[in-house]
Amino acid sequence: METLDQKIPLLSQEILDRIPNKFLDIPYCNDSANQILDIYLPSEGNGPFPVIAHFHGGAFIFGTQRDENLEPVLRALDRGYAVVSAQYRMSDEAKFPALIYDAKTVIRFIRAHSDHYNFDSSRIAAWGPSAGGYIVTMLGVTGNNPAFEDLDAGYAEYSSDVQAVVNWCGPCGNFLLMDEDIRINGIGEADHSDPLSPESRLLGNPITEVPELTDLSTPLKYIHNNVPPFIIHHGASDGTVPVQQSIRLANAIRRKVGSRKVVFECFEGKGHHGEPWFDEPWLSDKVFQFLDRVLEVKK
Numbered sequence: 646m647e648t649l650d651q652k653i654p655l656l657s658q659e660i661l662d663r664i665p666n667k668f669l670d671i672p673y674c675n676d677s678a679n680q681i682l683d684i685y686l687p688s689e690g691n692g693p694f695p696v697i698a699h700f701h702g703g704a705f706i707f708g709t710q711r712d713e714n715l716e717p718v719l720r721a722l723d724r725g726y727a728v729v730s731a732q733y734r735m736s737d738e739a740k741f742p743a744l745i746y747d748a749k750t751v752i753r754f755i756r757a758h759s760d761h762y763n764f765d766s767s768r769i770a771a772w773g774p775s776a777g778g779y780i781v782t783m784l785g786v787t788g789n790n791p792a793f794e795d796l797d798a799g800y801a802e803y804s805s806d807v808q809a810v811v812n813w814c815g816p817c818g819n820f821l822l823m824d825e826d827i828r829i830n831g832i833g834e835a836d837h838s839d840p841l842s843p844e845s846r847l848l849g850n851p852i853t854e855v856p857e858l859t860d861l862s863t864p865l866k867y868i869h870n871n872v873p874p875f876i877i878h879h880g881a882s883d884g885t886v887p888v889q890q891s892i893r894l895a896n897a898i899r900r901k902v903g904s905r906k907v908v909f910e911c912f913e914g915k916g917h918h919g920e921p922w923f924d925e926p927w928l929s930d931k932v933f934q935f936l937d938r939v940l941e942v943k944k
Contacts, residue, residue, distance in 0.1 A: 653712040670881040673754040682731040692763035694727040702775030702845035705736045730775040740849040746795035753800035768940040770809035774918035778815020781823025785810035801884045817864045818893030820844040824886035876908040876935045880915030
């Protein structure tokens with residue numbers, strides 16, 4: 646189980662210095678010091694730039710919008726994308742669905758400031774690993790669902806819809822099934838039903854004691870006919886978030902809207918996000934090829 650004191654190293658200053666057009670620690674809401682984001686713009690071109698909104702991982706309890714795992718996403722700058730990387734309220738500060746409220750406020754912020762930063766507000770993709778994969782999946786499946794909007798947070802006149810979702814190994818196939826999946830796979834520790842698990846902390850109670858709330862937190866429940874296209878990547882040997890979580894999500898999307906809306910790839914022998922293979926260019930290249938096609942980005 647991830648511990649409360651885990652830290653993910655920050656992006657190196659060398660990487661930051663190579664990006665001339667950046668705006669850091671911008672508040673998108675004033676309710677919490679954690680409601681901040683960073684904006685990175687391509688060094689070439691006049692835009693408007695399609696946008697990748699990135700939400701970091703970290704078991705819903707740690708990580709920042711500027712941790713080192715952002716590096717493969719920043720490769721998008723060379724392909725003409727803007728990158729907006731957001732921090733959000735985590736489970737030690739606010740419980741579900743606060744992090745989804747925050748994510749939707751980020752998307753509305755992007756649209757509200759599209760003229761200032763030369764964003765293309767009609768082409769926004771949401772990308773996240775692990776806990777971030779859960780967040781972006783919820784963004785994708787709850788479009789136009791008022792239960793997951795806090796319009797008082799700002800920019801109420803703008804849409805929080807996204808046009809594509811990149812889910813890297815998010816726990817999206819029902820928290821209550823994770824321990825069973827882990828036991829079947831024989832990889833990892835079956836502790837997600839523990840009172841101190843990341844999922845229990847997120848919901849504010851052991852997930853086994855709040856089955857109705859756990860059901861409400863499950864992305865599968867909200868898949869609708871107009872979900873945006875998804876690309877889902879997961880390691881078959883993931884001992885933290887079992888691969889069945891992504892298999893259920895992909896299958897549920899296929900059943901609802903057909904295979905045209907989801908690309909799912911499972912990688913044999915690969916583990917959870919944070920392992921080096923997630924940083925290798927071949928994997929992010931798969932994402933960029935998907936986004937170029939879905940968002941109709943011409944090269």
